[in-house]
Amino acid sequence: MAIWGLVVETTMSAGDRKHIEAEVLAHVHGSRAEALAELERRARSYSPEHPRSPRRRRLFRDGDGFLLVVDGAWQSFATRFTAAELLEDSAAPVAPEPDNAPAESVAAPDEPVDQAEEAEEAEPFERYADGVPVKPAWLGRDDLS
Numbered sequence: 001m002a003i004w005g006l007v008v009e010t011t012m013s014a015g016d017r018k019h020i021e022a023e024v025l026a027h028v029h030g031s032r033a034e035a036l037a038e039l040e041r042r043a044r045s046y047s048p049e050h051p052r053s054p055r056r057r058r059l060f061r062d063g064d065g066f067l068l069v070v071d072g073a074w075q076s077f078a079t080r081f082t083a084a085e086l087l088e089d090s091a092a093p094v095a096p097e098p099d100n101a102p103a104e105s106v107a108a109p110d111e112p113v114d115q116a117e118e119a120e121e122a123e124p125f126e127r128y129a130d131g132v133p134v135k136p137a138w139l140g141r142d143d144l145s
Contacts, residue, residue: 004035
C-alpha cells in the first residue's frame with residue numbers, strides 16, 4: 001500500500017517579502033484516488049493567512065492536486081495542494097518486524113532492565129494519524145536536567 005503526502009505550498013508575507021513555503025499536511029495510506037479525495041476535502045476548507053480580506057476565491061483541479069487562488073484588495077495569493085507518493089523519509093517511524101523474525105534476546109535475571117524500555121512495551125503511545133506521538137517521550141521524565 002502506498003503512502004501519500006498531502007503537501008501545501010502557500011504564499012507567505014506580501015510585497016517584496018512575498019515567498020512560498022511548503023508544509024506536509026498529512027499522510028494517507030491507500031490509493032492515489034483516496035489521497036486525492038482527502039486532498040480535495042482539505043483544499044476546499046483551507047483558509048490561507050493571506051490575504052487578510054479576501055475578495056474572491058477560486059479552486060482549480062490540476063493533475064495530482066489543486067490550485068487555490070485568492071484575490072485580495074491589492075494582490076492575489078496562490079496556494080498549491082499536491083498529493084505526492086512518499087518514497088523516502090529519514091525520520092519515519094521504525095516498521096515493526098514480521099512475526100517470523102527471530103525472537104529478541106531476553107535479559108538475564110542479574111542484568112539491569114531499562115525502565116524506559118519496559119514502560120514502552122507495557123504501554124503503547126497514543127499517536128496521530130501520521131504516526132507522530134501525541135505526547136512527547138521526554139514529557140514527564142525526571143531524569144532529564
